[in-house]
Amino acid sequence: MSGRRGRSGAAVRGPTSALTSFLGNQPDPQDNTNANTEAGPSRIEEEPEPLDSDDLDARPSKRRRALSIDSDDLDAESPSAGVSTAVSSSVNTPASTSRATSVATGNGSFMNCGECGKKFTVTQYTKEHPHRPQTWLCVPCCPKLGVNAFAKKKAPAKAAPKKAAREKIVHYEVTKGPTPLADLCIQMIGKYIEEVDALGDIGSVNMGKVCKIICKSRRLTPETATLLYSVDRTELTMYDCTLLVHESYLAMANLCPNLVTLNLQYCGQMQTETLEAWGKSLRHLRHLELYGPFLVRKEGWISFFKAVGTRLESLSITQSPRIDLETIEVLVKSCPNLRTLHLAEIGKLDSEFLIPLAKLKHLHSLEISSPGGTALSDDALDTFLQAVGANLTSLNLDFNPELSDPLLVSISQHCPKLTKLSLRDIDLSDAAVQSFFDARLKHRRPGFTHIDLEKGHDLAGHSLRALIKQSDETIESLSLLGWRNVDADAVSLLAGCKKLGKVDLSWCRNVTDFTVKDIIDGCPAIKEIRVWGCNRLTDNVPRKRGLKVVGIETHAL
Structure with a gap:
């Protein structure tokens, strides 16, 4: 017992019951046959490890776990139950057979080493014998067998957090x-x-x-x-x-x-x-x-x-x-x-440039967009289109902030052959656009194949209905981006445009899954629908082979 007293200052034990304390102080029955075998650790290296908070919170399990368990499982076992099992095993088993298969019990209990046969204290670090399944090793025997006695079990990798649904953008495309x-x-x-x-x-x-x-x-x-x-x-x-x-x-x-x-x-x-x-x-x-x-x-x-x-x-x-x-x-x-003249983002371009350009009598396609100088005026463009508009089939006047409703009157009067028109970011009223398409229908002008009225924030159902009525048989590409007030019923009328291949409905706030379905069902040539900012759409938006639906935001407001 002197050896036990000598170790009392170094050994650290967890909380134990009265029965555990009593049994721990009793001499081992095997002392007559093996003087080196004790009820506790035989060497200071085999002393039990300090218990952590998980050990203190351990509760008895309702049934014995499987024989092959890891260190996390040991934490769940009852210390008192483990001690009684280990002690009864040591009393009935001679030292020569103490290497027999045993069950790893709770932290703080005793059991026999599967290599040297000596008793040791079970901790959360106790390792299973690498060559003898269901037997366990004391601390001194682990290095001999190439086992790290104090290696902790790696925590399972945490799954990457899912991105918020608000950030999810879905593009639907079915290839051929x-x-x-x-x-x-x-x-x-x-x-x-x-x-x-x-x-x-x-x-x-x-x-x-x-x-x-x-x-x-x-x-x-x-x-x-x-x-x-x-x-x-x-x-x-x-x-x-x-x-x-x-x-x-x-x-x-x-x-x-x-x-x-x-x-x-x-x-x-x-x-x-x-x-x-x-x-x-x-x-x-x-x-x-x-x-x-x-x-x-x-x-x-x-x-x-x-x-x-x-x-x-x-x-x-x-x-x-x-x-x-x-x-x-x-x-x-x-x-x-x-015959074709496209001038975009030219540094010094302004209304004075239109005076010499008015001499180009053979123009068929004209673009004067994003001028870098003084903005083009309605009056200057009216004079210019009166000179060159007779043969124009394509006209692009994007991003001319000073242009307004009178521009549509000039185009209607001076450009009878026009089939492509782009007027992005020009302040036009719903009534003026409706009158423009009604006038072209009345004078039997050819229908448009390409129309871009992007950022027509004041444009709505009247403009779109007049556009479809005039160009439903010819329109192939259409941009209504930013038509925030256009109603879903008007957009659904695009189903009557049989040649429509590409349409941009971005930020048309009233578009729904049913609106998109109407367009898909009624437009056999449709290849692309852009719907950025259409927050009434869901993941259930219809789709078909060969069609791209770009910009669906699946979050719910």
Whole structure:
């Protein structure tokens, strides 16, 4: 017993019952046969670990758990019940057979080690024997068998919290089937564009698809761009020229001298000298579209316009701050045969530009949007459309904040052949738009194929009903974005537009699942419906193969 006294200062025990204390002080019956076996730990290394709060809160279980349990299960067992089981086992079992299968009991109880046979105190860290199932190890025996005696059981990984339903945006799209083999091959070519020379000639149509793929991934560089050049190429479109430099554009003109149509997007590094060189090299160019030629000064534009002269039929320029009134006057004088003219976000464009542009009598498609100078006025546009509107089939006057209802009267009177109209973010009244479509119906004007009246905040059911009545047989693309007051019944009338393929109903607050169903059922050509901000829609919105429904917000208000 002297050994027990010597350890009393180091050993820490949890709370025990009176029976446990009594049995713990009794001599072991095996002392006559094995002097090294005691009722408690035989070495200081085998002393019980301090009990935590989980051990103090443990409650007796109603039935014995399975034989193979982990440390978390041990915490649920009753200390007193475990002691009685362990003691009775030690009394009836000789030391030589103390390695027999035993049951791991509650923390603070005693049991025999499955390796050395000596008694030890069960704790939450007690480990099962790696080679003898259902037997347990004391602390000193764990290192011998390569077991970490104090390793805690890893807590199960917490599931990632679900995002709030308010943040959930659902897009519905049903595809037509597997991707064609030809498209898969083209995608592979785009991935390994640097080695496309090994394939030889893959055709201009497929090369155009390859160009779109590599531009989407921003891999169009001065090196890869040369793979798209060819002396027999007459049409070239590059969708992202961000990485091309001035020399790339010079090489393009030298290696593709027979270009008739050229479309370059994001061509911010193009310089004045580029256009001057093009005027000399591209002697067959008739159609030019440039997006973002910021660095080109007016000297470059003037030189180019004089060089291409009367053969230029189509010109589209977006975001060029250096174009001024003198540049426009040279354009009109040198290129009188223009049929398409698109000027968007031009730095100094204002109503004075309309005076020389009124001399372009052959215009079929016109865009003057987002002017950078003084806003265009209704009176100036009326005079201008009176001069050029007779042959116009497409008109875009987006983002001209000073325009209003009189503009519709001018369009109705001077543009009899118009079939495409875009008037985004222009302050128009519901009554004026209704009168506009009623007048076109009365005078038997052709129906519209494309109409964009985005952000017509004051437009509602009367405008839409008149629009459908006049263009129900022709309309293919329609944007009603921001028509917050239009009623669902009026929107459902779009079911009578059999050619409608794309419609934007974003922020039309009265649209419901039934409204979308009416459009889907009545429009066999429908391919895309945009419904951002239509918060009455649910996850149950109808869908069909080949249709994209974009922008469903599934949260409930």
